[in-house]
Amino acid sequence: MSTLRPSGTARPAPPAGAADPAPSAVFHRVAAVVVLGSIMAVLDMTIVNVALRRLSASFGAPLETIQWTATAYTLALAAVIPTAAWAMARIGAKRTYVVALALFTLGSLLAACAWDAGSLIAVRAVQGLGGGLLQPVGMAMGMRVADRARLGRAMALLGLPILIGPVAGPVLGGRLVDAASWHWIFLINLPVGALALILAVRLLPTDAPDTRGADRPRLDVPGLLMLSPGLALLLYGLARGGEHGDFTAPGALVPTLAGALLTAAFVRRALAVRTPLLDLRLLRDRTFAAGIGTLAPFTCGYFGSMLLGPLYWQQERGLTATAAGLLGAPVGLVIGTTMQIAARRIDRVAPRRVIAAGCAVGALGMGLLAWQTGIAGVASWRIVVAGMVMGVGAGMTLMPAMTTATRDLPADRLAGASTALSINAQLAASAGTALLSVVLGTAGTDPAGFRITYAVAAVLLALGILSALRLPARRLG
Incomplete structure (x- = not known):
């Protein structure tokens, strides 16, 4: 089987008698999995946003409380995105993507079984941990195996969820909200998630890196403790300010400032250490x-x-x-x-x-x-x-x-x-x-x-x- 090398080195030659798939064939296999997973995530976010008022009525909870189902997802997503590059280097992009799909699908099942607003908010955070890894890992896998001279064509294919999500999401979400039980806004993810998992295991190239010795990827723990909470606090502060129309209220101002300070501290560290959590030298x-x-x-x-x-x-x-x-x-x-x-x-x-x-x-x-x-x-x-x-x-x-x-x-x-x-x-x-x-x-x-x-x-x-x-x-x- 061809392998996807996270270090950027060439793929090893196949064993004698084995056929090495053409690069375009490898890319289309990766794209099929990435597009399916991305469509599921985009549809989920669109449908849940449309369904907030129905969820509020179903659980007998104020809309301000139910909005935490979206906020919890976003905060978990922000906390996990910074680990994407490290996870790909540590366990491989394929394994990272499979774990992300499993978390997202499991979160969807648990959300459909929620019995009150609090339990729904908690399992939406589980979904967010998976959803936060789907986009960066999927994009990285696609770019690695795409022909650089035709990268635009490849990215167009990877961008299909942008076509399908905004078209199907509001229509499907509105239909489910108007005509079906709220459970279906989460149950609809299960067959898609199961299919994506099967295809990921079968089609994604194996890319587990050698993690022995000095080359073992190390997690920048201090950087993680700065950037993940910093992003989560920033997003929380922005969300609170937007909800209440006042960014100067303590509930919005304090987390926003704390998040900004933590993010600034991360930037300073990332520019000073050899292997930061996020390579800001890209800028x-x-x-x-x-x-x-x-x-x-x-x-x-x-x-x-x-x-x-x-x-x-x-x-x-x-x-x-x-x-x-x-x-x-x-x-x-x-x-x-x-x-x-x-x-x-x-x-x-x-x-x-x-x-x-x-x-x-x-x-x-x-x-x-x-x-x-x-x-x-x-x-x-x-x-x-x-x-x-x-x-x-x-x-x-x-x-x-x-x-x-x-x-x-x-x-x-x-x-x-x-x-x-x-x-x-x-x-x-x-x-x-x-x-x-x-x-x-x-x-x-x-x-x-x-x-x-x-x-x-x-x-x-x-x-x-x-x-x-x-x-x-x-x-x-």
Whole structure:
């Protein structure tokens, strides 16, 4: 069997008489498993967010308590993401991914069996431990076996969940909330998780490293004790500030400041020790730094704005969760389709041209959403079209920027790069959600309030242009 080498060395020659699968065949095997696992995780997050009010009614618990089912998942996810690169080096990417799938699927089963809000919150944390490893480990495995000259095409395939999740998630979640028992929002993960586990064991290349002697991977325990709690506290503080519309309240300010201090201490340590938990020296690579700089504000505005659509359709226009999901489906289709085209195009053209244009188009579409939602009684199709314009920009930016950021990195740094990208995405999305929640809460859930909030999101997307202009002006690879 071919092996996936975490150190970046070439795969060993197969034994005499054995067939070594072509690199493209190995990649497609890895992609099949990674895409299936990612789809499950994306659908789960979308469905649970749609179902919070139903869970509140079913358990007889306040919505503020039930929201901890999402918060607990996010905090566990933030705590485990920093360990992804170490886990891949220590036990191998395949074993790490199998463990992540098992934890996520087990958490789904336990969540379906929850008997009160407290038990549901606890098992959602178990899900988060698995979910936090799925994205960085899956991305690293895919990038390692992909042809670097055609990395955009490979990343487009790995990005299929971005197409399927936003389209199917709101519709499926709305349908389950409106017509079925809440148990099914978790039970639906079980057959997908079981299939993904079987395929992972059968299809993923074996990559267990030699952990004997001086080369044994060591966990940066001091770094872990700084970064994992630091990220969790930061996300918790941002979430609390967003929920209550006040970042200065002690419940939001104290954890945010504590998280920032711990994260800053980690940064100082990571730049001083030889083997840090997270390799921040990646930021010395101009292209990687520009990619991160582009993705941070764009992700902040894009993912932060996701809370606005369902709220607008259900609170301002009085639609059901299912109807709101159906109206959001065209935007998801446009994002996914554009991403497939743009990620392949990035293999043949200058990244700066595509990604800077994507940020501009995304900001234009978000601006159009601000204009249209600010008009009382505006036709629904006009809002959907504005969202589709924004979707074109998102498709031109997200996956192409990730591809560009990692294309020229050596293979032994891809695990650290995928971990850094995952942390960046999680922090930016949480910050954007908190910020836009506060803006909407302050401005009010009326047409004027939605106009102001979408306008803030448009500014965030436009800020991505500044770093995008620092991306290479020539074709890479």
